[in-house]
Structure formats: C-alpha cells, structure tokens
Amino acid sequence: MNVDTFxxxxxxxxxxxxxxxxxxxxxxxPVYKGFTLTWYDPLRYSVVFAMFANAVPLFLYFTQNMxxxxxxxxxxxxxxxxxxxxxxxxxxxxxxxxxxxYSDRIGFYxxxxxxxxxxxxxxxxxxxxxxxxxxxxxxxxxxxGTGGLGILARFNTGFSIYTMFYxxxxxxxxxxxxxxxxxxxxxxxxLIATASKxxxxxxxxxxxxxxxxxxxxxxxxxxxxxxxxxxxxAAVVVLLVQTAGLGGNLQTAVIGLAVRFAAFGDCYFxxxxxxxLSVVEVQNSWVQIFAGLLKPLRLIAxxxxxxxxxxxxxxxxxxxxxxxLGPNARIPILSYIAFGWWGLLFSYLCGLFLAFMLFRxxxxxxxxxxxxxxxxxxxxTLNSSITDFSLGISYWFDFxxxxxxxxxxxxxxxxQLTLNHTSAQPL
Numbered sequence: 001m002n003v004d005t006f007x008x009x010x011x012x013x014x015x016x017x018x019x020x021x022x023x024x025x026x027x028x029x030p031v032y033k034g035f036t037l038t039w040y041d042p043l044r045y046s047v048v049f050a051m052f053a054n055a056v057p058l059f060l061y062f063t064q065n066m067x068x069x070x071x072x073x074x075x076x077x078x079x080x081x082x083x084x085x086x087x088x089x090x091x092x093x094x095x096x097x098x099x100x101x102y103s104d105r106i107g108f109y110x111x112x113x114x115x116x117x118x119x120x121x122x123x124x125x126x127x128x129x130x131x132x133x134x135x136x137x138x139x140x141x142x143x144x145g146t147g148g149l150g151i152l153a154r155f156n157t158g159f160s161i162y163t164m165f166y167x168x169x170x171x172x173x174x175x176x177x178x179x180x181x182x183x184x185x186x187x188x189x190x191l192i193a194t195a196s197k198x199x200x201x202x203x204x205x206x207x208x209x210x211x212x213x214x215x216x217x218x219x220x221x222x223x224x225x226x227x228x229x230x231x232x233x234a235a236v237v238v239l240l241v242q243t244a245g246l247g248g249n250l251q252t253a254v255i256g257l258a259v260r261f262a263a264f265g266d267c268y269f270x271x272x273x274x275x276x277l278s279v280v281e282v283q284n285s286w287v288q289i290f291a292g293l294l295k296p297l298r299l300i301a302x303x304x305x306x307x308x309x310x311x312x313x314x315x316x317x318x319x320x321x322x323x324x325l326g327p328n329a330r331i332p333i334l335s336y337i338a339f340g341w342w343g344l345l346f347s348y349l350c351g352l353f354l355a356f357m358l359f360r361x362x363x364x365x366x367x368x369x370x371x372x373x374x375x376x377x378x379x380x381t382l383n384s385s386i387t388d389f390s391l392g393i394s395y396w397f398d399f400x401x402x403x404x405x406x407x408x409x410x411x412x413x414x415x416q417l418t419l420n421h422t423s424a425q426p427l
Contacts (some may be wrong), residue, residue: 001273003266003314006056013063020058025051031082034164035089040208040219043358044378045201046386049264053330053387054078056265057272066272070336074268077332077347084351090359093213095367095375103368106413110370111166113409115183118159121152122190131193154296157395158402160187161377164206169214169369202380209376213362214369217263268328270312277337280311285338292394308337328388350389357382374406 001009010017025076028051036044057074060066100106164187184203191199211219271277282288283305291305308316309326331350335343358379365371381399385392 001269003269006266009063009065010059012131013059016062017055017059020062021052021055023058024055027054028082031086034086035091037091037212038208038218040056040204040211042201042205042208046383050386053265053268055218055305056268057332060269063233065269070272070275070277073336073341073344074332076344077335078330080344080348081351082329084348084353085355085358086351088352088355088359089193093359093362095213095362095365095371098366100366100368100370100414102414102417103370105417106410107166107169107369108374108407109413110132110406111163114159114406115166118156118163119186119192121156121159125152126193151401154398154401155405157375157381157398158374158377158406160190161202161206161209161380162373162406163187164203165210165373165376166369168207168210172210172215205380206376209372209379213375213379214372226247247282265330267309267312267329267333271329271333276312276315277333279315279338280308281306282308282337288338289334289390291398292390296394296397308334309388328391331389334389350385354382354385370406370410376402377402 028047032047036047038044057066057071061068061071144267163183167180167187170176179420188200188203191202208219211217263320271280286301287294288305288308291300291307294300295302295305307326308329310324311326312325312329314321327336331347332343335346337343339346361378362375365375377397381395382392384395389411
C-alpha cells in the first residue's frame with residue numbers, strides 16, 4: 001500500500017483512524033508523563049511521533065488490511081520495547097562529581113575550531129554539490145557519488161549540535177554575544193537548508209540540553225508555543241521550496257505537513273497490507289541491523305545490503321527501484337523480519353539498551369560544559385533509534401567520528417594549558 005492508497009483508505013474510514021489514534025495516544029501517555037519533562041526534550045517528540053506511528057497498525061487492523069498474527073506481534077513488540085525503556089528510565093539524568101581540568105577554557109577553544117569547521121564543511125558542500133533544499137533528488141541521496149564528501153555531513157551532525165549548544169552558553173555567560181547570535185543565525189539557515197522538515201528542532205534540542213544537562217534546570221515554558229510555531233513555519237518553508245517547481249503553494253505545503261504526521265507509520269502501511277514484509281530479503285539478520293555501521297567502515301559494500309525501508313519502497317513503487325528512499329523500519333518491523341517471533345526478545349533488549357544510554361550513562365561521565373554538550377548530541381542521536389533502530393546504529397559511526405575528533409582537540413588544548421601553567425610557575 002503506497003501513500004496515496006493509504007490516504008484514500010484513511011479518508012474513507014477516518015472515524016477508525018481517530019479511534020486508532022486515541023488508543024495509541026492512551027497507550028503511551030504513561031511514558032509521555034513519566035519520562036519527558038518539556039516540549040524541548042527530544043524524547044517527548046519521539047514519543048509523540050510514536051503515537052502517530054502506532055495508530056497506523058491499529059487503523060490497518062480495524063479496516064482489515066492487516067493479519068491477526070502481524071497485529072499481535074506488533075502489540076507485543078512495541079509493548080516490550082517501551083517496557084524496556086521504562087525499566088531503566090528516569091526523569092532526570094545526573095552526571096558524576098568528577099570534572100575535567102580547564103573545562104571552560106578547553107570548551108571555548110573547541111567551540112572556535114568546531115564552529116569554523118562546521119561553517120567550512122557546509123559551504124564546501126554547497127559549492128560542490130549544491131544546497132540540499134534546492135535539489136530535486138531525495139535528501140537521503142544528496143551525497144551519493146560525491147567521492148567521499150559524505151564524511152563532511154557525518155562530522156557536521158555533531159559539529160552543529162556543539163556549536164549551537166556552546167552559543168547558548170556564551171549568551172548565558174554574556175560573553176561574545178554578537179558572535180553567538182551570528183553563529184546561531186547561520187545555524188538556523190543551515191538547518192533549514194538541509195531539506196529535512198524537522199531539522200529545525202535541533203536548535204530547540206541544543207537549547208534544552210544546555211539548560212537541562214549543564215544548568216540542571218528546565219527551559220521556561222512561556223515561550224515554548226512560540227518556538228513550536230517557528231518550527232512549524234520552518235517545516236512549511238521547507239515544503240514550499242521543495243514543491244515550488246511542481247506548482248506547490250502554501251496550502252499544499254500545510255497539507256503536506258499534516259500528511260507527514262499521519263504517515264509517521266509509513267513502514268506499517270508499506271509492510272502489513274498484502275503481507276508485503278514477506279518479500280524483504282535478509283541474508284544475515286545481524287549484518288542487516290548493523291549495516292549502517294558496517295558500510296561506512298567499508299566492511300560491506302553499499303549494494304550488498306539493501307535496507308528494509310528501501311526494499312519495501314521498491315516493492316510498493318517499482319519505478320523507484322535503485323533509489324535511496326523508503327520508510328523507517330520501526331522496531332516491530334525490523335525485529336520480525338530479522339528474527340521472526342524471537343524478535344520480541346530483541347525488542348525488549350533494544351528498549352533496555354536505549355534506556356541505559358539515555359538515563360544511566362551520564363552517571364559515568366564527568367560534569368562540565370564539554371560533557372553536557374557531547375551528551376546532548378548523543379541523546380539526540382539515540383532518540384533516532386526509537387524511530388528506526390537500524391538507522392540509529394548508522395549514526396554511531398558519526399558519533400565515534402565526532403567523539404574521537406573532539407577528544408583529540410581536548411587532549412591537545414589540555415596539554416598546552418598544562419604546559420603554560422607549568423612554565424608560569426616560579427622556580
């Protein structure tokens with residue numbers, strides 16, 4: 001079932017979708033209330049998006065577009081996944097009492113280097129392949145055949161978060177405020193230019209990370225509605241620019257955004273009707289799951305393993321075969337295709353793993369501006385695994401690249417500061 005067919009079925013049976021959405025929301029309300037604190041929190045968006053996504057299988061079952069076996073597996077898999085998160089989850093994540101020597105000064109030096117590289121890499125990308133939002137191809141294929149330029153995007157993922165995070169720190173300390181405002185303005189432009197309808201949320205998440213992980217307080221809720229409206233406007237602008245060449249206007253952009261919410265569960269209406277998920281070929285389950293990590297390490301070739309989302313899209317829309325597009329394979333789809341009914345155990349373990357990383361890992365990290373900034377990036381990255389666990393794993397490579405680079409900068413600056421301090425000591 002493609003998007004157009006799903007929307008047609010939804011229009012004909014909208015009352016069943018409303019019921020399905022209500023039940024889906026009710027099921028995740030305990031997670032929403034128990035483990036998210038504000039609309040700045042990336043986890044809250046993951047939960048809300050899951051509410052919309054989970055409404056789709058319920059709707060498909062109500063309209064007899066899904067087998068009872070698949071429906072039962074979906075309920076059990078999704079339930080065990082969130083049970084795993086709840087098992088280790090808590091509202092507030094605290095860092096250890098240890099600190100990094102010269103943390104504030106090192107943090108500023110790292111900011112200067114990271115921000116400069118972020119701007120440089122972004123401008124090189126624009127000059128070489130163009131601005132993504134103005135390109136006709138899928139944003140997922142922007143770096144295809146660019147001769148390794150994709151590595152810049154992998155670095156920029158972490159660089160952008162650190163740059164925005166530290167800019168908020170400068171504003172808080174009332175230091176270099178003009179610089180901070182200019183940097184944030186450029187970051188907003190770059191985020192919109194990525195052509196991702198929800199990339200603008202990253203600036204909200206960076207601000208939340210600064211307030212929550214560094215200042216140990218929650219952002220004021222008074223301006224939340226304003227920021228959300230700005231985010232929605234940014235998403236509409238992205239859609240307007242993308243559809244301008246096809247005669248799109250403001251109305252079609254707004255409708256497109258609304259449809260995007262209804263289609264958060266696109267993997268379900270691609271996979272469940274007519275048992276399409278049975279056509280997905282998986283030669284090795286673990287290679288399939290970790291392909292996003294193995295491919296950039298050159299341990300397997302891109303053509304060796306097609307993602308589950310790619311295969312579903314190619315089957316439903318044969319004209320798209322070979323293109324890098326398709327829905328995100330949420331845990332019930334990924335686990336069932338990879339392990340059958342044993343995937344229920346995998347679903348629970350995935351929830352436990354994410355809960356540990358999201359809520360327990362900070363206890364092992366030193367407190368300070370650098371740790372808070374980097375954990376904010378990790379927290380945002382881990383939330384992508386809720387949408388698509390295999391896709392989230394592909395971001396681990398980006399994480400390791402950024403972590404290694406920043407760790408190297410910290411070592412160099414720390415060593416230089418130590419040498420300067422030692423040489424300044426009287427004999």
